[in-house]
Structure formats: C-alpha cells, structure tokens
Amino acid sequence: MTAPALAITSLTKSFDRPVVNALDLTVRAGEFYALLGPNGAGKTTILRMVAGLLRPDAGKIEIFGINTLQDPIAAKRIVAWVSDEPMVYDRLTPLEYLEFVAGLWQIDATAARTKADELIDWLGLRPHANELCGGFSKGMMQKVALAGALVHDPKLIILDEPLTGLDAGSARQVKDVLLGKVRDGITVIMTTHILEVAERMAERIGVITNGKLIAEGTLAELRTRIGRESSLEDIFLDLVAQGSAAA
Numbered sequence: 347m348t349a350p351a352l353a354i355t356s357l358t359k360s361f362d363r364p365v366v367n368a369l370d371l372t373v374r375a376g377e378f379y380a381l382l383g384p385n386g387a388g389k390t391t392i393l394r395m396v397a398g399l400l401r402p403d404a405g406k407i408e409i410f411g412i413n414t415l416q417d418p419i420a421a422k423r424i425v426a427w428v429s430d431e432p433m434v435y436d437r438l439t440p441l442e443y444l445e446f447v448a449g450l451w452q453i454d455a456t457a458a459r460t461k462a463d464e465l466i467d468w469l470g471l472r473p474h475a476n477e478l479c480g481g482f483s484k485g486m487m488q489k490v491a492l493a494g495a496l497v498h499d500p501k502l503i504i505l506d507e508p509l510t511g512l513d514a515g516s517a518r519q520v521k522d523v524l525l526g527k528v529r530d531g532i533t534v535i536m537t538t539h540i541l542e543v544a545e546r547m548a549e550r551i552g553v554i555t556n557g558k559l560i561a562e563g564t565l566a567e568l569r570t571r572i573g574r575e576s577s578l579e580d581i582f583l584d585l586v587a588q589g590s591a592a593a
C-alpha cells in the first residue's frame with residue numbers, strides 16, 4: 347500500500363499560547379486537499395512545520411513515509427513549499443532564477459533549461475522571461491516563486507494562499523498548473539480563504555480552528571455533517587462556530 351503523502355500525528359506547537367493542538371491529519375497520495383480556517387487558526391504554522399521551516403514542540407510528521415524530523419533532507423527533496431510572501435531575487439530574471447534554483451537541486455544545466463522554459467510557458471511568464479524580477483508586481487513574483495518551487499519535480503506541493511493578489515488570468519494559470527500536477531499524480535495541499543476555490547478544486551477539505559482539525563471530508567460529506575443543503579460558505583461558518591463553541 348502506498349504511504350500517505352502526509353501523515354501528521356499529535357503535532358503540537360505553542361508560541362506565547364498553544365497554536366497547534368495535538369493535530370492528527372492525513373492526506374492521501376495524489377489528492378488535492380484544501381485547508382480552511384479562520385485567521386489565526388494555525389494553518390500557516392502547521393504547513394511551515396510540514397515544510398521543515400519550524401520545529402514542532404511535539405508530534406510526528408511523515409511525508410510519503412519519510413519522518414521529516416529524522417530525515418529532513420530526504421523529506422525536503424520531495425516537497426515544494428510556496429509561501430504567501432514570495433521571495434525571489436530582484437536582480438535575476440525569471441529564467442536566471444529558475445536556473446539558479448535548479449542548480450541548488452543539482453539538476454544538470456540542459457535539463458534545468460528545459461524545465462525552466464516549460465514552467466515559464468505554463469505560468470504565462472514568457473513575455474517577462476528576460477526582465478529583472480525586481481520590477482515585477484506581487485502577482486508576477488508569486489508565479490516566479492511557484493515556478494521555482496516546482497523545478498525539482500516535487501511529489502507533494504504545499505501552498506499557502508497561492509491565489510491571493512492574483513488577477514483572474516493569473517489565478518486561472520496557477521489553478522491550471524496545480525490541477526495538471528494532480529492529474530499527473532502529484533499531491534497538492536493548499537490553504538485558501540477563497541471558498542469557491544476549495545469547492546471547485548479540492549477533493550477533500552479540512553477545517554482547522556484553534557490548531558485542531560474540526561471537520562474533514564468531501565463537500566458532500568461536510569454537507570451531510572451539517573445536515574442540510576448549504577453552500578461551502580454556510581458549512582464553513584457553521585463548522586467554525588461549532589468549533590469555537592466546543593473550545
């Protein structure tokens with residue numbers, strides 16, 4: 347049996363207060379999973395721990411069976427992390443940036459160039475491929491950062507609010523790239539506040555409040571849980587209200 351793309355067990359993290367509370371979460375291989383939750387629920391903190399950018403206080407994270415705390419380099423090789431605050435080098439063009447990232451992954455120069463060209467075309471960056479990133483809008487930076495995260499052909503792509511700040515055309519390009527990846531068998535996990543995106547794209551949706559998973563399932567399963575025909579917005583608000591009352 348294939349190991350899950352992500353298996354989180356009893357994950358716990360506090361800053362000045364508990365933010366992630368003994369969280370258990372499993373995402374299957376090949377799934378498109380959306381993580382929803384109100385502001386401050388802990389979504390980014392959870393994903394930063396999965397991406398190896400933040401150390402948990404307790405708990406276990408496995409990516410395709412690799413323990414991220416015991417074997418962080420092996421885990422990072424198969425994961426892409428796309429932050430909601432894109433970081434690219436101002437003084438490089440998108441092509442130079444992608445070749446630089448490919449070099450960090452020790453991908454050979456010819457393969458790197460082919461990969462970079464493919465990503466540039468997919469994300470509609472071709473007209474700007476030879477301009478310095480420093481002059482780019484936030485949306486264009488976000489697309490370059492996404493391309494950079496995909497250079498090493500990750501098996502699991504984790505994105506924090508990938509569509510925020512993108513115009514309709516760019517959002518469509520990013521969505522198409524992600525759906526294409528899922529069709530190719532790649533697993534995608536993303537947070538979003540755009541419920542319509544979760545509704546249309548995700549196979550399963552997890553709802554986080556106060557660092558805990560309070561509900562999870564397909565849209566149909568979440569509807570059944572609420573017990574009436576509702577929009578995802580109504581379901582989400584009902585679940586969050588229930589979660590807050592329980593806390």
Ligand SMILES: Nc1ncnc2c1ncn2[C@@H]1O[C@H](COP(=O)(O)OP(=O)(O)OP(=O)(O)O)[C@@H](O)[C@H]1O
Pocket residue numbers: 361362365383384385386387388389390391392
């Ligand atoms: N490095 C940090 N130091 C202290 N507190 C932090 C740190 N990172 C996050 N927090 C706190 O942890 C809580 C959860 O933050 P997090 O960013 O994970 O939430 P989120 O669900 O992603 O929210 P949003 O939807 O607003 O992005 C917040 O109260 C935040 O202020």
